[in-house]
Amino acid sequence: MGNGIFRYxxxxxxxxFMPPEEPVDQPETQTKLSEKLMDNMVTLREKCRxxxxxxxxxxxxxxxxxxxxxxxxxxxxxxxxKMVLDxxxxxxxxxxxxxxxxxxxxxxKTVIGMxxxxxxxxxxxxxxxxSGFTVILIDGLSKGIAIGTQGFQFRSVSEPDSEVNVRxxxxxxxxxxxxxxxxxxxxxxxxxxxxxLMQVGKVSRTDICLIYMTDTVDNAxxxxxxxxxxxxxxxxxxxxGYLQPFLEGKPLSLFSDVGTTExxxxxxxxxxxxxxxxxxxxxxxxxxVPFLFxxxxxxxxxxxxxxxxxxxxxxxxxxxFFFTILLPGLYVGIGTFHPELFPHAxxxxxxxxxxxxxxxxxxxxxxxxxxYEVMREAGLRLPRPIGHAVSIVGALVIGDAAVTAGLIxxxxxxxxxxxxxxSFVVPSIYEPVAILRFAFIILGGTTGxxxxxxGLTLVIFNMTGLSHFGIPYTAPISPFSLRAQRDVFYxxxxxxxxxxxxxxxxxxxVDIHETFPEE
Amino acid sequence: MILKKISVWQxxxxxxxxxxxxxxxxxxxxxxxSGGVSILIAWVISLAVGILVLLPALWLxxxxxxxxxxxxxxxxxxxxxxxxxxLYCAFTIMTAVSTFAHFEFFMTNAVFPQSSTLxxxxxxxxACVYAACMGLESIARTGVIxxxxxxxxxxxxxxxxxxxxxxxxxxxxxxxxxxxIGFSVYEQFSRNAEFVVxxxxxxxxxxxxxxxxxxxxxxxxxxAEIIAFLILTVLGDYSATQTIPYYTLSSVAEFSIFQRLxxxxxxxxxxxxxxxxxxxxxxSMECIRMLLPEQRKKWGTIGCSILxxxxxxxxxxxxxxxxxxxxxxxxxxxxxLLVVILPLGIGISVKxxxxxxxxxxxxxxxxxxxxxxxxxx
Numbered sequence: 063m064g065n066g067i068f069r070y071x072x073x074x075x076x077x078x079f080m081p082p083e084e085p086v087d088q089p090e091t092q093t094k095l096s097e098k099l100m101d102n103m104v105t106l107r108e109k110c111r112x113x114x115x116x117x118x119x120x121x122x123x124x125x126x127x128x129x130x131x132x133x134x135x136x137x138x139x140x141x142x143x144k145m146v147l148d149x150x151x152x153x154x155x156x157x158x159x160x161x162x163x164x165x166x167x168x169x170x171k172t173v174i175g176m177x178x179x180x181x182x183x184x185x186x187x188x189x190x191x192x193s194g195f196t197v198i199l200i201d202g203l204s205k206g207i208a209i210g211t212q213g214f215q216f217r218s219v220s221e222p223d224s225e226v227n228v229r230x231x232x233x234x235x236x237x238x239x240x241x242x243x244x245x246x247x248x249x250x251x252x253x254x255x256x257x258x259l260m261q262v263g264k265v266s267r268t269d270i271c272l273i274y275m276t277d278t279v280d281n282a283x284x285x286x287x288x289x290x291x292x293x294x295x296x297x298x299x300x301x302x303g304y305l306q307p308f309l310e311g312k313p314l315s316l317f318s319d320v321g322t323t324e325x326x327x328x329x330x331x332x333x334x335x336x337x338x339x340x341x342x343x344x345x346x347x348x349x350x351v352p353f354l355f356x357x358x359x360x361x362x363x364x365x366x367x368x369x370x371x372x373x374x375x376x377x378x379x380x381x382x383f384f385f386t387i388l389l390p391g392l393y394v395g396i397g398t399f400h401p402e403l404f405p406h407a408x409x410x411x412x413x414x415x416x417x418x419x420x421x422x423x424x425x426x427x428x429x430x431x432x433x434y435e436v437m438r439e440a441g442l443r444l445p446r447p448i449g450h451a452v453s454i455v456g457a458l459v460i461g462d463a464a465v466t467a468g469l470i471x472x473x474x475x476x477x478x479x480x481x482x483x484x485s486f487v488v489p490s491i492y493e494p495v496a497i498l499r500f501a502f503i504i505l506g507g508t509t510g511x512x513x514x515x516x517g518l519t520l521v522i523f524n525m526t527g528l529s530h531f532g533i534p535y536t537a538p539i540s541p542f543s544l545r546a547q548r549d550v551f552y553x554x555x556x557x558x559x560x561x562x563x564x565x566x567x568x569x570x571x572v573d574i575h576e577t578f579p580e581e
Numbered sequence: 582m583i584l585k586k587i588s589v590w591q592x593x594x595x596x597x598x599x600x601x602x603x604x605x606x607x608x609x610x611x612x613x614x615s616g617g618v619s620i621l622i623a624w625v626i627s628l629a630v631g632i633l634v635l636l637p638a639l640w641l642x643x644x645x646x647x648x649x650x651x652x653x654x655x656x657x658x659x660x661x662x663x664x665x666x667x668l669y670c671a672f673t674i675m676t677a678v679s680t681f682a683h684f685e686f687f688m689t690n691a692v693f694p695q696s697s698t699l700x701x702x703x704x705x706x707x708a709c710v711y712a713a714c715m716g717l718e719s720i721a722r723t724g725v726i727x728x729x730x731x732x733x734x735x736x737x738x739x740x741x742x743x744x745x746x747x748x749x750x751x752x753x754x755x756x757x758x759x760x761x762i763g764f765s766v767y768e769q770f771s772r773n774a775e776f777v778v779x780x781x782x783x784x785x786x787x788x789x790x791x792x793x794x795x796x797x798x799x800x801x802x803x804x805a806e807i808i809a810f811l812i813l814t815v816l817g818d819y820s821a822t823q824t825i826p827y828y829t830l831s832s833v834a835e836f837s838i839f840q841r842l843x844x845x846x847x848x849x850x851x852x853x854x855x856x857x858x859x860x861x862x863x864x865s866m867e868c869i870r871m872l873l874p875e876q877r878k879k880w881g882t883i884g885c886s887i888l889x890x891x892x893x894x895x896x897x898x899x900x901x902x903x904x905x906x907x908x909x910x911x912x913x914x915x916x917x918l919l920v921v922i923l924p925l926g927i928g929i930s931v932k933x934x935x936x937x938x939x940x941x942x943x944x945x946x947x948x949x950x951x952x953x954x955x956x957x958x
Contacts, residue, residue, distance in 0.1 A: 511847060514848070522727075523723050540722040
């Protein structure tokens with residue numbers, strides 16, 4: 063605990079007193095393309111260590127040697143034939159004689175695809191090749207043409223597993239970034255919607271895309287997100303989770319002020335409120351910044367159901383959240399230190415059940431929760447049919463055998479079951495919830511309600527201290543915004559919600575401009 | 582440096598819960614002689630006194646919204662300003678110590694009589710240092726959440742006690758009422774360390790501070806009246822024998838399935854104590870940081886945290902030291918000096934300085950700059 067606090071203090075001091083690191087530009091190491099095709103091919107093969115998946119077909123078109131390059135498995139052969147090979151063969155009849163004329167013919171006279179780019183260096187050639195482009199190099203020219211012929215295999219669009227909704231779209235993000243971008247564009251047909259592509263990761267050169275609405279986004283916030291992304295110094299980025307800590311205000315905090323979603327409709331709703339989304343190629347999880355604590359309790363279904371039912375569900379979710387982190391700790395704490403709080407009848411029942419068990423309440427709770435977490439983790443990683451079997455074994459072991467054997471009291475099983483079910487009501491904050499549950503059991507078991515109170519207050523401090531990008535994580539609960547409450551603990555009807563767009567920068571206590579003053 | 586700001590309502594609620602910490606530890610022993618009515622009247626008068634006492638703070642704010650009393654004193658008094666900063670630092674850290682000592686006394690006497698003092702000192706100190714390091718915004722936001730918790734707990738206890746209210750316990754005053762009221766009003770003023778918080782947080786507050794102060798005073802008065810009324814009518818003369826009568830009141834309150842509500846009171850009280858100590862520790866850190874250069878400001882944070890730990894120990898272990906500290910605060914001299922005399926002095930000095938600058942500006946005709954200011958000469 064003490065060590066953690068000192069480390070936290072150190073990180074706080076470092077953050078407060080050290081000047082922010084400036085992004086360091088990579089030195090120019092790009093090799094320009096040569097006019098000689100042979101030299102270019104040698105350089106390219108050397109640079110890629112003669113990798114097996116590099117396909118290079120050298121042919122002569124209109125008397126000029128050219129080379130058609132592509133990566134195996136990354137391009138569509140049908141598109142390649144229609145858009146590249148056919149126009150190349152037809153160029154023989156068009157009176158094309160010099161390399162420049164061949165280049166001009168391919169570049170301007172033929173419709174060989176929408177995505178056509180000039181390349182001037184071997185690095186550019188590689189970047190396009192790795193992205194599924196076909197590159198044509200012409201002998202006698204120190205440049206080439208990259209044509210979009212992507213055709214790699216990917217998982218089809220399907221319903222997201224982690225965010226299942228009763229109503230609403232069944233589409234979830236998939237792995238290729240372009241398909242995810244198109245899913246967003248299809249839902250927001252506004253000219254204000256902007257996609258901004260960039261690459262991160264020194265080795266992986268992963269494509270990421272910033273998505274925002276130019277009319278609602280805060281420019282200071284946008285600049286700050288861009289700056290943070292450019293400062294990332296990772297070699298390989300395979301998932302959006304790799305970027306998350308770089309965008310978080312306090313990576314050591316229990317809670318994250320960067321949200322994730324697998325649903326394009328949820329993402330569009332957030333973008334419309336002035337937030338910035340980040341798509342990462344190869345990941346179906348999009349990041350959302352900034353993200354508020356209260357958003358963990360919202361889902362798309364809330365906006366499809368009638369407001370009174372949504373309000374009921376919201377309250378249920380908040381109660382479940384507190385149940386799941388506090389119930390075992392409170393049960394242990396009150397049972398051990400403050401039994402006078404229980405009504406007499408309940409106290410007798412608990413005492414009778416616990417009399418037969420050999421372990422103290424705190425150990426009982428820790429053991430049973432530990433077993434539960436083991437079962438959960440095993441069920442999660444295993445194939446689904448086996449996962450179900452693990453769950454059944456777990457239920458039998460914990461629920462029946464342990465009580466019959468007199469290892470664990472029946473009330474404790476009920477507490478664990480209730481806690482476990484409650485934790486699934488708000489799955490997006492499972493990580494802090496799981497840790498806090500154990501922490502509160504220990505606090506309750508060793509110091510009673512005093513420890514739980516101190517722990518809970520510190521958790522609140524931890525949450526309220528998160529104010530990244532000048533936007534408090536706990537807004538609009540604290541700082542309190544009365545108008546924003548229409549979509550926090552209760553949901554107002556669409557006639558009220560639709561009156562004004564809930565821009566995030568309009569919330570009380572939000573101070574983006576002061577936190578990141580314009581340069 | 583970016584100045585962290587909180588809204589005036591966050592500020593009001595933060596000070597409200599800090600004041601409630603003292604209100605909940607109130608012992609109406611001196612009010613029993615006149616049936617306790619004197620304290621009810623004294624709270625109403627304290628409302629007016631509280632607003633009057635804060636007039637110097639409002640005056641300072643009208644002069645410069647971006648500076649607190651310490652900053653202004655350093656502007657006008659230069660080196661003497663350092664002394665002012667140290668005085669405010671000493672006051673805030675001693676208030677933190679006093680709150681800590683009260684908290685520890687409550688825990689080891691009323692809740693866990695057989696517990697170790699050191700356990701509470703260490704755990705609470707760690708929590709307070711962490712909370713203070715989170716900064717003013719975090720303290721204020723947490724304060725609002727704790728305020729909601731306090732309201733719920735207070736409503737529960739008040740509602741559950743209503744059935745036991747015995748109006749004859751409110752005896753009519755016989756003699757010496759004026760003296761008792763006067764004494765109570767002065768005691769309320771001297772125990773109200775939150776006046777100093779206003780002076781130190783002046784540049785951090787966004788919004789109409791005048792409205793905020795009036796709302797704060799009214800909220801405190803209403804709540805304190807209810808607490809005093811419940812203690813006097815439910816517990817009667819028995820309240821005079823209790824160290825912390827509000828805790829006793831929560832013990833006798835029974836509500837639905839809960840056999841007693843003292844645990845609920847204890848949880849809220851601990852949370853409020855944590856917020857209050859964190860606030861005062863943060864303010865003491867701020868006072869010291871103002872005196873230190875940019876690179877060494879972190880030493881202010883570390884120094885104040887360590888100082889708090891070593892100051893707590895004697896006041897928690899020695900009843901004499903605890904009583905001595907209580908006497909110093911109860912004398913009202915620290916409050917009078919830091920809330921009224923010093924701010925007035927600072928305000929007058931600022932006025933004089935500004936007046937002098939205006940006269941200087943008038944003496945130099947427009948477009949006629951001094952030779953030093955004109956590099957061409």
